[in-house]
Amino acid sequence: MSRLAVIAIGGNSLIRDNSRQTVEDQYDAVCETAKHIVGMIEQEYDVVITHGNGPQVGFILRRSEIASEAAGMHSVPLVACGADTQGALGYQIQQAMDNEFKKRGLDKTAVALVTQVVVAADDPAFAKPTKPIGSFYTQEQAAKIQSAHPDWVMVNDSGRGYRRVVASPRPREIVEKNVIHKLVREGYCMIAVGGGGIPVIRQQDGSFKGVDAVIDKDFASSLLAAEIQADELIISTGVPKVYLNYGKPDEQALDQVTLAELKEYVQQNHFAPGSMLPKIEAVIRFLENGGRKAIITNPESLKEAIAGKTGTHIFK
Ligand SMILES: Nc1ncnc2c1ncn2[C@@H]1O[C@H](COP(=O)(O)OP(=O)(O)O)[C@@H](O)[C@H]1O
Numbered sequence: 001m002s003r004l005a006v007i008a009i010g011g012n013s014l015i016r017d018n019s020r021q022t023v024e025d026q027y028d029a030v031c032e033t034a035k036h037i038v039g040m041i042e043q044e045y046d047v048v049i050t051h052g053n054g055p056q057v058g059f060i061l062r063r064s065e066i067a068s069e070a071a072g073m074h075s076v077p078l079v080a081c082g083a084d085t086q087g088a089l090g091y092q093i094q095q096a097m098d099n100e101f102k103k104r105g106l107d108k109t110a111v112a113l114v115t116q117v118v119v120a121a122d123d124p125a126f127a128k129p130t131k132p133i134g135s136f137y138t139q140e141q142a143a144k145i146q147s148a149h150p151d152w153v154m155v156n157d158s159g160r161g162y163r164r165v166v167a168s169p170r171p172r173e174i175v176e177k178n179v180i181h182k183l184v185r186e187g188y189c190m191i192a193v194g195g196g197g198i199p200v201i202r203q204q205d206g207s208f209k210g211v212d213a214v215i216d217k218d219f220a221s222s223l224l225a226a227e228i229q230a231d232e233l234i235i236s237t238g239v240p241k242v243y244l245n246y247g248k249p250d251e252q253a254l255d256q257v258t259l260a261e262l263k264e265y266v267q268q269n270h271f272a273p274g275s276m277l278p279k280i281e282a283v284i285r286f287l288e289n290g291g292r293k294a295i296i297t298n299p300e301s302l303k304e305a306i307a308g309k310t311g312t313h314i315f316k
């Protein structure tokens, strides 16, 4: 049987730089990533692709707020903005994967599945926003925005600029996990848990209700990978490997690491909160919940990484 992998694509990795943020630019980046994932599928992998939406969900929310302020249009709740990103990015990934399958003569079909993820209504994250969304601002821009929008919470996002943050509760259950598992094992290339999943709470009568938040896609991907008993969790982001002393003169790439060593490095603060740290925590959760192997690398290194030639490989 093929190996089953959940592969998480970063929302930032689809926005290549601040001057290239159009929908067409994003599709180019998606096509580039799709080529690398199809290369992986050719190596006997069944794949569930998950993706981030941090930049995209923030753009949609801001557009809606501006239209509401300027033209009295109805505003769009954050949960609906997240659902919009699942559809729009899911469409792009599905089309790019299908086109690449055809180009290479592979009899495969990609399916983007709208995915809801259950969170706890009393998750403390609702009172303490931490998830960066939308554009990056300079310190001066951020100060101006903050005085115009006193209700916004803004943070410095890993030294890359200032961003608005929203609540990011912990994912607890993936509502559509069984259908994702069934379809991927039937040979479909699944695209699921987009943007970390649409956050919903389970009400007393058992019904679901959407809530305004953005779930971390690495945490949701880790949960999905554990729930469908994936062989590997692969996190595709902006760097080929994880580093100790990242960005410093004595930076050191990690090739193979055990779970115990990784936990040590977390204690030593090697991973930036809001960027690499959530990925590391997602890997730790996957390995503690029955997973055996995780890889962190960038899209262009995927094929080499699954062959063990690059990337950071983490084992139990
Ligand atoms: N220790 C580290 N090793 C490698 N990259 C790191 C480290 N600490 C922080 N980073 C940064 O984290 C980034 C990945 O986070 P981010 O861009 O938020 O993810 P995503 O691809 O999911 O959008 C890398 O591109 C790198 O700039």
Ligand SMILES: NC(=O)OP(=O)(O)O
Binding pocket: 009, 010, 011, 012, 051, 052, 053, 054, 055, 195, 196, 214, 215, 216, 217, 218
């Ligand atoms: N939802 C989410 O985690 O998105 P990013 O990966 O783009 O931050």
